[in-house]
Amino acid sequence: xxxxxxxxxxxxxxxxxxxxxxxxxxxxxxxxxxxxxxxxxxxxxxxxxxxxxxxxxxxxxxxxxxxxxxxxxxxxxxxxxxxxxxxxxxxxxxxxxxxxxxxxxxxxxxxxxxxxxxxxxxxxxxxxxxxxxxxxxxxxxxxxxxxxxxxxxxxxxxxxxxxxxxxxxxxxxxxxxxxxxxxxxxxxxxxxxxxxxxxxxxxxxxxxxxxxxxxxxxxxxxxxxxxxxxxxxxxxxxxxxxxxxxxxxxxxxxxxxxxxxxxxxxxxxxxxxxxxxxxxxxxxxxxxxxxxxxxxxxxxxxxxxxxxxxxxxxxxxxxxxxxxxxxxxxxxxxxxxxxxxxxxxxxxxxxxxxxxxxxxxxxxxxxxxxxxxxxxxxxxxxxxxxxxxxxxxxxxxxxxxxxxxxxxxxxxxxxxxxxxxxxxxxxxxxxxxxxxxxxxxxxxxxxxxxxxxxxxxxxxxxxxxxxxxxxxxxxxx
Numbered sequence: 001x002x003x004x005x006x007x008x009x010x011x012x013x014x015x016x017x018x019x020x021x022x023x024x025x026x027x028x029x030x031x032x033x034x035x036x037x038x039x040x041x042x043x044x045x046x047x048x049x050x051x052x053x054x055x056x057x058x059x060x061x062x063x064x065x066x067x068x069x070x071x072x073x074x075x076x077x078x079x080x081x082x083x084x085x086x087x088x089x090x091x092x093x094x095x096x097x098x099x100x101x102x103x104x105x106x107x108x109x110x111x112x113x114x115x116x117x118x119x120x121x122x123x124x125x126x127x128x129x130x131x132x133x134x135x136x137x138x139x140x141x142x143x144x145x146x147x148x149x150x151x152x153x154x155x156x157x158x159x160x161x162x163x164x165x166x167x168x169x170x171x172x173x174x175x176x177x178x179x180x181x182x183x184x185x186x187x188x189x190x191x192x193x194x195x196x197x198x199x200x201x202x203x204x205x206x207x208x209x210x211x212x213x214x215x216x217x218x219x220x221x222x223x224x225x226x227x228x229x230x231x232x233x234x235x236x237x238x239x240x241x242x243x244x245x246x247x248x249x250x251x252x253x254x255x256x257x258x259x260x261x262x263x264x265x266x267x268x269x270x271x272x273x274x275x276x277x278x279x280x281x282x283x284x285x286x287x288x289x290x291x292x293x294x295x296x297x298x299x300x301x302x303x304x305x306x307x308x309x310x311x312x313x314x315x316x317x318x319x320x321x322x323x324x325x326x327x328x329x330x331x332x333x334x335x336x337x338x339x340x341x342x343x344x345x346x347x348x349x350x351x352x353x354x355x356x357x358x359x360x361x362x363x364x365x366x367x368x369x370x371x372x373x374x375x376x377x378x379x380x381x382x383x384x385x386x387x388x389x390x391x392x393x394x395x396x397x398x399x400x401x402x403x404x405x406x407x408x409x410x411x412x413x414x415x416x417x418x419x420x421x422x423x424x425x426x427x428x429x430x431x432x433x434x435x436x437x438x439x440x441x442x443x444x445x446x447x448x449x450x451x452x453x454x455x456x457x458x459x460x461x462x463x464x465x466x467x468x469x470x471x472x473x474x475x476x477x
Contacts, residue, residue: 046364083130155347224258263302270294322383343381352450398438424456
């Protein structure tokens with residue numbers, strides 16, 4: 001009933017505003033519905049284990065999980081007078097069969113707001129002022145999507161309110177509460193960003209803020225572009241009588257892409273991080289940060305232009321620097337430089353299973369804390385290298401087959417806790433196969449099959465193959 005009332009009020013407001021201001025604005029309503037059926041096994045890499053973890057969902061805690069989910073979005077775009085526009089997008093996402101009347105055992109080991117299953121949430125709510133003060137400047141204020149370059153540093157601020165979906169990596173809410181000023185000096189573009197990631201109204205010293213500047217240039221040949229950026233995340237927790245935590249991250253980087261020949265494209269991005277890191281109050285001295293990451297790859301389109309099935313292939317290499325100092329020694333007051341990569345608000349994920357370990361899921365080995373140096377011993381967001389081989393074909397009009405093979409290994413081999421011994425750096429390999437079918441212009445269907453095969457880095461209790469099977473149907477309007 002609550003959801004119905006909200007939708008009724010929204011519809012009434014749209015109707016009234018449309019009639020009252022029909023001469024000065026246009027209103028566009030759009031949306032989509034996405035349905036998924038999921039079958040997952042061995043996300044902990046051990047069928048006898050139920051690790052507690054970061055966002056311990058059914059997929060991470062059970063030997064096997066089958067569930068269905070629905071995501072619904074409705075967006076209203078209004079063009080007002082004098083270069084003013086406003087956008088609002090509301091959504092609901094939940095697993096089938098869950099409601100306020102059901103018990104709380106659905107998501108084991110995590111707190112669930114049972115009333116959230118039927119909630120209508122806000123993903124976008126912003127106003128855009130074009131030619132603000134003078135013509136090249138556009139000002140955007142409110143909850144908005146922000147995607148810088150390929151999303152390697154900033155692209156998604158993921159939310160799963162009430163933990164209503166068992167596969168949170170599919171959340172539709174990725175927006176930022178932000179103010180964004182964009183200067184368009186074609187071919188130059190300058191973006192200035194401030195975002196409040198987390199606010200505590202009681203303590204002023206435990207917020208998370210994001211600041212950034214991105215400068216882009218589009219070349220007039222080779223379909224080439226380049227960007228330079230500075231992004232600063234300030235994440236501190238200095239509450240009285242509480243654990244001390246400081247994580248300030250200055251990320252500076254360069255990105256470029258282009259088509260040096262008409263049958264291939266190249267891209268590359270590199271970034272370095274500076275700042276301070278204090279893990280908790282037991283660390284008496286602050287550690288300076290020096291971390292780095294880069295992403296380089298190519299896509300070959302020669303065969304796409306010369307064969308009926310339009311085959312494409314690509315290769316990509318990504319590395320995030322790591323820190324392997326034993327956690328206990330850092331707690332004792334170590335001021336050794338911290339070299340672990342901070343994922344910032346990355347939106348680009350290339351695998352379906354492995355890259356979400358540390359974000360939403362934990363393996364048994366990671367949960368056991370048997371390895372020192374990282375809060376999660378096999379966190380995919382830091383201390384990792386990955387080589388990606390990809391390809392696709394279009395055997396029929398509207399049908400696309402994609403395949404991706406990824407090999408993962410650590411940038412630094414991790415030490416065993418309280419020893420100088422090291423584990424193998426090879427984390428494992430993953431195979432993702434996906435078929436998509438454009439049934440009509442408005443309806444698409446797909447099926448994903450993914451397998452993650454643990455490597456020699458894992459002990460004998462964490463070598464089971466993780467699988468993910470996902471069937472999808474999406475409708476847009």
